[in-house]
Amino acid sequence: MNTSPPQTTRFQLIRSACRLFAAHGYAGASISAIARELGLSKQALLHHFGSKDALYALAVEQTAAEMVQLLFDAMQDDRPPEDQLEAFFAAFMAQMQADPAPTRLLIRAMLDHAALPTAKAGPSLHTLFEGLVATVQATQRWQDAGMPRALVVVTQLLGAASLMETTGTSLEVMFGRAAHDGARDRNAVMLAELVSGTLRG
Amino acid sequence: MNTSPPQTTRFQLIRSACRLFAAHGYAGASISAIARELGLSKQALLHHFGSKDALYALAVEQTAAEMVQLLFDAMQDDRPPEDQLEAFFAAFMAQMQADPAPTRLLIRAMLDHAALPTAKAGPSLHTLFEGLVATVQATQRWQDAGMPRALVVVTQLLGAASLMETTGTSLEVMFGRAAHDGARDRNAVMLAELVSGTLRG
DNA sequence: GCGCGTCCTTACCACGCGGTAGGTTGTGCG
DNA sequence: CGCACAACCTACCGCGTGGTAAGGACGCGC
Numbered sequence: 001m002n003t004s005p006p007q008t009t010r011f012q013l014i015r016s017a018c019r020l021f022a023a024h025g026y027a028g029a030s031i032s033a034i035a036r037e038l039g040l041s042k043q044a045l046l047h048h049f050g051s052k053d054a055l056y057a058l059a060v061e062q063t064a065a066e067m068v069q070l071l072f073d074a075m076q077d078d079r080p081p082e083d084q085l086e087a088f089f090a091a092f093m094a095q096m097q098a099d100p101a102p103t104r105l106l107i108r109a110m111l112d113h114a115a116l117p118t119a120k121a122g123p124s125l126h127t128l129f130e131g132l133v134a135t136v137q138a139t140q141r142w143q144d145a146g147m148p149r150a151l152v153v154v155t156q157l158l159g160a161a162s163l164m165e166t167t168g169t170s171l172e173v174m175f176g177r178a179a180h181d182g183a184r185d186r187n188a189v190m191l192a193e194l195v196s197g198t199l200r201g
Numbered sequence: 202m203n204t205s206p207p208q209t210t211r212f213q214l215i216r217s218a219c220r221l222f223a224a225h226g227y228a229g230a231s232i233s234a235i236a237r238e239l240g241l242s243k244q245a246l247l248h249h250f251g252s253k254d255a256l257y258a259l260a261v262e263q264t265a266a267e268m269v270q271l272l273f274d275a276m277q278d279d280r281p282p283e284d285q286l287e288a289f290f291a292a293f294m295a296q297m298q299a300d301p302a303p304t305r306l307l308i309r310a311m312l313d314h315a316a317l318p319t320a321k322a323g324p325s326l327h328t329l330f331e332g333l334v335a336t337v338q339a340t341q342r343w344q345d346a347g348m349p350r351a352l353v354v355v356t357q358l359l360g361a362a363s364l365m366e367t368t369g370t371s372l373e374v375m376f377g378r379a380a381h382d383g384a385r386d387r388n389a390v391m392l393a394e395l396v397s398g399t400l401r402g
Numbered sequence: 403g404c405g406c407g408t409c410c411t412t413a414c415c416a417c418g419c420g421g422t423a424g425g426t427t428g429t430g431c432g
Numbered sequence: 433c434g435c436a437c438a439a440c441c442t443a444c445c446g447c448g449t450g451g452t453a454a455g456g457a458c459g460c461g462c
Contacts (some may be wrong), residue, residue: 023316027229044410104312111305114369115224126375148383152391156361163360168315174327175352182349190353245440
């Protein structure tokens with residue numbers, strides 16, 4: 001695996017696709033707009049990826065894979081699962097505050113997935129949820145709770161972590177920039193308390 | 202206010218618009234598809250609402266107003282604010298499990314709002330957040346916490362409540378129908394515990 | 403030099419989009 | 433009756449979409 005990201009055109013196109021799909025959704029982002037961000041024509045994009053759907057699937061899958069990497073980084077030591085989950089959510093919050101686009105893209109992908117009869121979920125998203133649920137089930141408090149309850153814990157914590165960043169500027173418009181920035185600052189530490197509280201009782 | 206919903210064409214069009222905008226997003230739902238659901242032509246829809254944007258704004262605003270109604274119903278008695286918030290979140294969960302479309306529409310609206318420079322947030326959404334934040338600030342535990350912290354509490358609780366229903370069938374595909382249904386069943390009671398825990402300490 | 407594949411271009415196509423114009427019902431009302 | 437108006441229709445327009453076809457510039461191995 002190359003640690004330094006390659007600055008190839010293909011790589012940059014995927015990055016632009018992630019940004020625009022996250023901002024406007026699948027239907028709202030056109031491939032010509034994505035290519036135009038790099039000064040290319042849409043046919044250059046089609047040359048690399050073949051179709052819009054293929055590019056979208058690649059963007060979502062790669063974004064989900066980055067999240068999985070966050071989880072694996074947090075799990076690599078032999079600390080107790082509570083600590084691992086706290087580390088993951090801390091990293092998740094930090095990455096989301098630095099760039100909310102990946103989270104927004106995944107939320108949008110799951111929203112769109114609700115309407116599509118053709119169910120083709122990305123494997124990395126599956127890995128992410130599987131890993132989180134398994135780690136929650138390794139916790140002292142939730143080890144006897146069963147898989148559905150662990151899944152609820154995962155979705156509630158992820159939802160609590162992500163909503164403020166997914167809502168974007170809406171809250172800023174409602175409450176003003178000062179209050180919004182203050183809330184964003186406190187979001188991480190308050191979520192850490194919430195994670196600790198639900199995992200350790 | 203008419204308690205029995207009028208079955209006028211205009212009313213049914215807004216209902217279809219809410220469903221399709223929630224399922225496919227603003228860009229992904231066409232006005233012809235919305236009108237086709239009732240066997241009408243898109244020009245009939247344009248006759249009623251003038252433009253796609255106007256219909257969308259109406260759909261979002263009406264959906265947000267329904268959420269505000271849920272909040273007001275929960276606040277009408279003179280119970281302590283903790284009980285009012287617990288009642289609201291219980292009603293919110295029940296309404297979301299009965300029909301996840303309204304929540305998905307509002308999440309999508311806020312997501313799209315993040316990309317639009319033209320900031321035109323619906324007044325009802327503003328009322329909803331304002332009311333929730335004020336009620337949280339009326340709580341014993343959070344009355345001295347300041348507005349940003351109360352806003353964090355509101356967004357975290359809303360996010361925890363909504364993610365499982367916004368993700369839709371994605372989780373069902375990953376974990377199977379049985380586990381997903383089990384998780385949905387336990388979602389409400391576990392969220393009630395989470396709400397109580399964060400409000401009362 | 404030369405073939406060959408990669409990358410990217412311009413030109414084009416069919417289609418669906420949001421929106422406009424004008425016409426046709428039907429219904430209520432003075 | 434005759435008028436007005438709401439509701440809905442067909443026909444059309446300009447535009448942007450995703451996708452195809454063909455060709456040009458570049459580099460690289462033989």
